[in-house]
Amino acid sequence: MSVVAKKDLNITINGKAFTAPEGTVILEACKLSGFEVTNLCYNRKLKPFAACRTCMVEVTENGKKQLVYSCTHPVSEGAAIRISTEETDRYNQACLEMLLVEHPLDCPICDKSGVCPLQDNTEMLELQKNRFEIQRRNEPSLKSNPLIEFYLNRCILCGLCVRACDEIQGVQALDFHKRGMKSAIGTANDEPLDCEFCGQCITVCPTGALNDLSSEARGLAALFKQTETTCNFCSWGCTLQLETKKGDVIRIVADEGYDVGINEGNLCAKGRFGHGMIQNEQRIKTPLMNYGGTF
Ligand code: SF4
Ligand code: SF4
Ligand code: SF4
Ligand code: FES
Incomplete structure (x- = not known):
């Protein structure tokens, strides 16, 4: 079997020249070049999904400037990428504000606090207040098994757990249920979780919606x-x-x-x-x- 090496493409990010392998999405190319783009539903091991909409960047290709989701748009030869512009920040902030409409912000008692991508993104986008009416969920914590807690009030429906369970583990124990404001992730027919208990869903979750019960009440992970x-x-x-x-x-x-x-x-x-x-x-x-x- 012959292996074809990927071509390196020339790009610029905020005016600086870099190269990135052909097929790399802009978000990954930025990461490899030392730039952080806000994102909440991207994982390099999983297929792009574009659920959170917080990763918008500006790109100019063949003289055409457009705003794109950096987690789905691949780099092209000569692409001029600009991140954290006034326009992209405004867009990404608005999407984050919408995600936070339902989010409980109980950081002091959350397992994820200090190592939380949602906190980090809020900080990166310097979000100070939410313009939308807050509508918190009030779902009970689900402990249907001894290892993984579901606390869906903190879920931002990024789909990372569903995709990791399917694409990495090949188990498909989780999926989206219901529609609109009632959308939630869960097991088929809300049965108790019965899977391989690999915990990959906990690893990829960008919030404290899925928690490791083997280390319950252990204190702040960041410490x-x-x-x-x-x-x-x-x-x-x-x-x-x-x-x-x-x-x-x-x-x-x-x-x-x-x-x-x-x-x-x-x-x-x-x-x-x-x-x-x-x-x-x-x-x-x-x-x-x-x-x-x-x-
Ligand atoms: S998921 Fe993150 S932002 Fe939400 S309560 Fe937990 S630590 Fe705070
Ligand atoms: S623990 Fe593993 S197998 Fe079980 S739901 Fe999570 S990702 Fe799927
Ligand atoms: S439980 Fe976590 S990983 Fe799964 S959809 Fe919700 S926020 Fe995303
Ligand atoms: S990371 Fe691009 S839409 Fe979520």
């Missing part, structure tokens, strides 16, 4: 110490991040960064949720021999 290490549950050796607080392992996450580990930020149920055994009092700490049924 945890992160240590990159290798999972020792099996011989694959996935790369993971152990998060510790005062020396205790609180949570396991995976690094979605480029070229980090063979697992590219994905974990299985044991790797992600199995950290309880590390500090378990009954854990065997020395070798034992079995003498007729007793150790």
Whole structure:
């Protein structure tokens, strides 16, 4: 099988010259060149979806200037991209304001606080107040299984969990339900979640709508110490991040960064949720021999 290398295309971002591989979407090209574009529904491992509409940029191609969603529009030779212009900021701010109409903003008690893309985007766009009438949801927290909590009041319907479950895991345990203001993600017929419990949906969620119950009430994630290490549950050796607080392992996450580990930020149920055994009092700490049924 022959592999065809992708051509590098010449582009400019805010007047500076860069190159980006052919087929790269503008948002990714900006990221690779050191520019952050606001976004809430993009993940480089998933197909573009354009749900949040907060990633608008200006691009001039073949003399034609237009505003495009940077998560879906691929770079082209000679494209002149401008990000964070007055016009794109105004558009992206308005879309973010609409997402925040329903969002509870309970950051002080949210698992995501400090590592929350929704917070970061609000900060990047310097959003000070919302011009729209606030209509908070009042859905109960769903704990239909011991590992993943659904707290849909914080969901912004970005679809990342649905797509990760389908495109990465091939499980399709989640989907969109209902229409309009009642739209929500969930399981078929609202059955209790019955899946592989890989936790990828938690990883990709840009809000605190999906929470890891194995580390419930653990405190502010932004204050945890992160240590990159290798999972020792099996011989694959996935790369993971152990998060510790005062020396205790609180949570396991995976690094979605480029070229980090063979697992590219994905974990299985044991790797992600199995950290309880590390500090378990009954854990065997020395070798034992079995003498007729007793150790
Ligand atoms: S999801 Fe983010 S913005 Fe929303 S309450 Fe949690 S920390 Fe705050
Ligand atoms: S834990 Fe994995 S399999 Fe289960 S819903 Fe989330 S992404 Fe799908
Ligand atoms: S639960 Fe999270 S990932 Fe899923 S649609 Fe809502 S905000 Fe997006
Ligand atoms: S990141 Fe482009 S529309 Fe959401």
